[in-house]
Amino acid sequence: MRICNQCKCEMIEDFDIKVEGGAYGIRLSKGNGIFAKRLEKPKVAICPKCGEVSLYIENLDVIMENE
Numbered sequence: 230m231r232i233c234n235q236c237k238c239e240m241i242e243d244f245d246i247k248v249e250g251g252a253y254g255i256r257l258s259k260g261n262g263i264f265a266k267r268l269e270k271p272k273v274a275i276c277p278k279c280g281e282v283s284l285y286i287e288n289l290d291v292i293m294e295n296e
């Protein structure tokens with residue numbers, strides 16, 4: 230469960246990121262060029278009260294293994 234930083238209420242989780250004009254979404258990576266490591270696709274949580282948007286990663290274990 231995620232709590233909004235602004236109003237401390239419970240946020241709605243598990244939204245997907247879509248970039249307007251394309252269906253590519255956003256992926257986090259580390260490093261540059263062809264050797265960049267691909268990390269987990271971020272998810273989005275939205276506060277239903279104030280509209281605060283929070284990005285988060287579901288599976289942190291995957292990132293630690295990539296270190």
Ligand SMILES: [Zn+2]
Binds near residue numbers: 281
């Ligand atoms: Zn809020």
